[in-house]
Amino acid sequence: MDALRPVALATQPPPTSMDADGLLTRLGGFFAARSDTDVWLVGGAVRDAILGREIHDIDLAVAGDSEPIGRAVADYLGGTAVPVEAWNVTRVALPPANDSAAPFIIDVSGYCGSFEDDLRARDFTVNAIALPLRCWDSDERIESILDPLNGRADMVRRILRATGDDVFRNDPGRMLRGVRLAKSLDFRMTPETAQAVRRDAHLLERIAPERVRDEFMAILAADGARAQLEILDRLGLLCRVIPELEAARNCEQPRAHHYWDVLGHLLHCVEYAEEITAGRRNSAIYTMAPWTAVEDAYFSEAIGDGHNRRTVLKLAALLHDIAKPQTRGPDENGRIRFLGHSEQGAEVVETLLPKLRVAGRTTSLVSAMVLHHLRPSQLREGDQMPSRRAIYRYYRDVGDAAVDTLYLAMADFLAARGPELSPERWNNYARMIATVLEAGATPQAGDDGPRGLVNGHDLMDTLHMEPGPRVGALLERLREAQAVGEVSNREEALSLAARLLDDDAIEVG
Known part of the structure; x- marks a missing residue:
């Protein structure tokens, strides 16, 4: 495609907020003045507009080379164009609306041959829908939609259907994306699509670890993460992402202390970690967990890979007993124990997460939580509250992971007994954690300890x-x-x- 000729339209200032509808209106006017260029709005933006959802992604499709169109869009909106030649995609990043916001992204992709064939080659029918961009803000918008695979009908039925039998073979990363998308849309994956995922799950190893990490962490970050992890497991994907979890399946624990086997315990621990950091005040159980605006701000802090402490806590909850299967055995009295599982678990984390290209800070935090997750329960003797010395040593030894580990310990406590939880024991445990948290807010238990007396x-x-x-x-x-x-x-x-x-x-x- 020839480069775009100059047009008599002034360069537009960067958007002052993530106003996708306003961006599309401006882009529609930009391309309406170019009769030589057919630009299609495709995928998620069309789907979300039909569903009445907020639009977060803008994907455009043009015939031929994407770069000239991408650069023209960037120049018009005051953004930056980055070509990805291997995929014939040009990514346009618009300046963020404020210091805390992320850049708004517009992806321009080029296609060859029939545009309808290009739509049929996409992942799911609800994403194989397109609209001429020039019609975005016109009365012809609905009539102009191109929907060769009846994606709108699937939206009405609230189902997620693959566009063809070879969808996941062509791009195995779509399997994880399908689970995430079904959750986001509150859709149900069709039986045929689920069967295709199970058939092709072994192909996930072909995908770049960065992409697996991004999809998996996005699933973990969403509300209802345990249910989504169980779906991943039923589809044969969970242990493709974290192979070490397979040994936890059917690894029994002493019934006097644990309701579930190790894998069930880990999955439910993710659920409890999510619940106790959600600030729920309408539950007799979660109301006992210490939670204020201070903790809410703390767990909202972004620490690596774009994820916050709340999501990283859920990752630690999933992995905290990862080494229990390999350490399971009887003690001198014949009781089943898991001696050393915290230390070995931290070593597993330090090997596993770098393979998934997880950020170093995130890996270190998860490793520290796994290493010390039993420590809060060991702070007191009997029914006595922890001593000032024990609390000081806890914060000194656990450092940056100290608060996170307290919440992991609470999730672990809840997941150990499950439906057999004793409200009285839980209340006492939560009060103990609150005491340690309160002490940690004072200089006497700060990261570096008190200073000033002598050097x-x-x-x-x-x-x-x-x-x-x-x-x-x-x-x-x-x-x-x-x-x-x-x-x-x-x-x-x-x-x-x-x-x-x-x-x-x-x-x-």
Whole structure:
């Protein structure tokens, strides 16, 4: 296709918000002035417009090379065009409306041959629908829709149907996308489509890990994640994404402490992690979980791959007992135990998540949560609330994952007993977690511990110590002592330091 000729239309300012309808109106006017260019609005935008949903994606289709049209759109709207030559797609990124918003994306794809054939080669019938862009804001909009596979009828029936038998063989990533799309639209996958997914599930290994990661994390991020993970499992996809979960199936746990086998426990733990971070106040169970605007803001923080702490918590919930099958065995009294599963589970996470190209920070956070997920339950003795020393050491050792791990521990507690949960025991446990959370909000249990009484130079000058790791170990003991109220000024700190040295009570780890 020849490059677009200049037209007498002024360059438009970038949109002030993600107003897809306004963008399409402007683009329709832009292309209406170009009688030499047929541009189709395709896929999700048409589908969502028909369903009365907010439009989040704009996909355009043009005959031939996508790049000239893509660059023209970028110039017109003040965006940036990035050609992806392997796919004959040009991605146009428009500046975000504000500092916290993401760029708005318009994908322009080129096709060869018949446009109807191009639609038939798409993934699902509800996406194989198109509208001439010039008709977007006209009275002809409905009559101009091209729908060769009756996608609108499938919308009425609220079903998700593959466009053909080879859809997933041509692009196995569509299988994960289908599960996500069915959830997003509240549609049901047809039996024939589900059967095709099960048949072709083994092909998922052909897909780039980044794409598998993005689809899987999007499924995990949505509400109702447990149900979607169970659908993935029934379709044979879950253990294609995380093969280590297969050993958890039918891995029984002591009935006195667990209602489900390991896989069932992990799936329900995802559900409980979602519920206790949803701020639900209309449930007798979830109302007990500590939750304020502070926790809501904390779990809304984006930390990696575009996902927030709430989604990463659900990922940790899915993986926290991943090493139980390999550590299952009897102790000296014949009781089934899973000794070392936290430590081995953290090692599994550090191998598994990089294979999926999960961000380093996310991997580290999940690994820390898996490693320490039993720690909150070990903070108290009997019915006593945790001591200030135990809380200080918890925050010191667990660091950035401390708050997240407390919520993972609550989800783990709920998922252990399931429908046999004791409300009284849960209330006591939630109160204990709330106590630890409240203490963690004070400087005494901060990331670096209290400061200001003495420093390393004070210790070396006053106690005639040589530089080395013993100075750091002694400083840590003094920070702990300050945190629990044993010392409150410089003189008391130096006196305690001298006694510790005299008693040879400082160990260097």
